[in-house]
Amino acid sequence: MTPLPPEPALRRLAAAIEVGEVSVREVVEAALHRIATRDATLNAFTVVLDESARLAAARADAEIAVGRYRGPLHGIPISVKDLIDVVGVPTTAASRVTDRSPADADAPVVARLRSAGAILIGKCNLHEFAFGTTGEDSAFGPTRHPVDTTRSPGGSSSGSAVSVAGGMVTASVGTDTGGSIRIPAAACGLVGLKPTFGELSCDGIVPLAPSLDHVGPLTRCVADARIMFAAMRGTTTAADTTTPPARRLGCPRPYFLDQLDDEVRAVFEQALERLGDAAWAVSTSPIRHASDTATVCLHLVLPEAAAAHASSLERQGEAYTEGVRVRLELGRYVLAEDYVRAQRGRAVLAQAVDEALADHDALVLPSLAIPAPRLGIDTVELGLGGRPVSVRNVMLRLTQLFNATGHPAVSIPCGQTASGLPVGLQLVGRRSCTEQLLAVAEACEQVLAPEA
């Protein structure tokens, strides 16, 4: 395992661009060079937009030359998951099913990032149609973990995470229907933000389950996520107006800490101790009915995904990867009455999360119950003598509840295993209070960052 050298965080790079210490052209050429040397192994990109990136870099440099600096994303190289429309480029969803005709327009989040000055370097590999947690089932082949290429970087936003963790771009955009931003962020040692449901437009993004789908950024630190999130909303990164956190966290131990890899558990508990040492009060705050999470989410995501893919399944069923096809087909058998029951469960769980958040700045729990899993495995054992559990189920276990309830959630790095695999800590905030959640995350990050 050879850890890749860290690339400058967005803010540092932005400062260098703003004062002319480095040109956008140089930044973009460096990103393209890193992709050329690294991506043959990592397979993070489905397409590299080198020509358009060079043109955009020239325009960005020209703007700076005449004093038009757009802000902290001006000239910053980014990538987007290849589920998101980029004008003139086919949206493949990492599938052989899509028609591969170029998109007519940028998705709103892409248009806003470009308007803020970001340079789109390429589109990223993913688990086909975002319906998986490992990134393995892809028409482009699996994406590989930058620390250990025999492992999955997590998914479904696998390429987005690796494009950042592998040092090829500064930030990326992913989507999250059950954890697909936070899971790879945790597995790769990044910050991954799933905002409040509906806060960012999912227009121009291939849907998986529309009532659970979210879009959000993957970055190296919380401050960078804040910049990306603001641009994706179409707002400026004005001075932080959130109130300082009261430094009270609630840990929903029952259910969420029941099934954890031993090393993940140890790293997470050490993180809580470090927060306690830094004057954060962490108390147990159970979420009622949390054990119903998987059942409720299953009956929401399966029929919604099946509805989104019904005609393609009829016309081109055999073009899907086998694992994705069979799960989509499964959704066609869920009864409408059970979908309605699951909607009822969603409301019950949302109220339970609200109750658990009372008197706390945020809930704190691990993001991912296992370290990055080896490619090609279906089950893992948790602890010595533990019975095998499904990789897919265990990877979704800690994240999917907050897709159903719509609460904002962010994964930040909190340590690593003995073999150097990152471990993520998840913070969950109040609905429509994503900025406040980011303020809490930034304060926790200062305690938990390796250099802290």
Added chain:
Amino acid sequence: MTLTLDDWLDAAQTNAERRQLPALGPLLTALADATRALREAEWNHHAASRPAPETPQPDDTPTT
């Protein structure tokens, strides 16, 4: 006539076989287990304005 989960599972398995999707078989069985749990969730009983059973009865399959 009732429509029990077992009836539904039998019909779904037969349909999946006819459609030559054998990989669906074990997933349908797992889905049936999950659906049973969904229907037996405490909050579903509350929402249906009837009390949750003290002890689930194995042969008391939820019906529509």
